[in-house]
Amino acid sequence: xxxxxxxxxxxxxxxxxxxxxxxxxxxxxxxxxxxxxxxxxxxxxxxxxxxxxxxxxxxxxxxxxxxxxxxxxxxxxxxxxxxxxxxxxxxxxxxxxxxxxxxxxxxxxxxxxxxxxxxxxxxxxxxxxxxxxxxxxxxxxxxxxxxxxxxxxxxxxxx
Numbered sequence: 522x523x524x525x526x527x528x529x530x531x532x533x534x535x536x537x538x539x540x541x542x543x544x545x546x547x548x549x550x551x552x553x554x555x556x557x558x559x560x561x562x563x564x565x566x567x568x569x570x571x572x573x574x575x576x577x578x579x580x581x582x583x584x585x586x587x588x589x590x591x592x593x594x595x596x597x598x599x600x601x602x603x604x605x606x607x608x609x610x611x612x613x614x615x616x617x618x619x620x621x622x623x624x625x626x627x628x629x630x631x632x633x634x635x636x637x638x639x640x641x642x643x644x645x646x647x648x649x650x651x652x653x654x655x656x657x658x659x660x661x662x663x664x665x666x667x668x669x670x671x672x673x674x675x676x677x678x679x680x
Contacts, residue, residue: 523588524627526634529596533584534571536593540584541566544617574598581611583634585618585627594622597635611639 529537542562549558564570574580579602585595595618599611613635618628 522622522625524585524594524622524630525588525591526583526585526631528638529571529575529582529584531572531575533582534568534575537571537582537584537596538566538568540593540596540617540619541571541615544619547620548617574600581635581638583631583638585622585631594619595627595631597631599635599639 545562545566546558571582574582579600581599581601583597584593586593596615597613598615600614601611616628616631616635618631
């Protein structure tokens with residue numbers, strides 16, 4: 522199946538809301554109470570939530586659509602934040618592909634688009650026995666690396 526990945530824009534919030542609700546239900550049905558799932562998706566995956574992100578400067582959102590019919594089948598949300606004033610971090614907040622579309626390279630293509638947008642040093646940090654990816658966009662392009670030497674420590678788990 523052919524698909525298209527593109528950055529979202531204002532006007533995509535309804536499709537993102539529907540997809541967010543569908544992927545959440547698909548992931549958690551049978552493991553959580555229906556009332557809890559419904560309460561969660563009505564707030565966290567509302568069209569207003571996605572509209573707010575689309576209107577902000579901190580969010581980047583991509584959608585994967587079928588080439589026939591342009592139905593939304595996957596999406597990624599990355600939010601930026603300041604890291605002690607040294608750089609801007611981009612962290613993946615949501616990353617989902619409908620189960621029916623797994624195992625065809627769509628997730629990899631979607632992640633590649635996120636990485637191209639981040640276009641910076643990718644660092645892995647250990648956080649309480651798990652690994653979290655942060656995409657650091659340097660604030661000063663002429664500086665060597667995202668951190669001045671004085672901000673790194675032996676406790677930072679960076680491969």
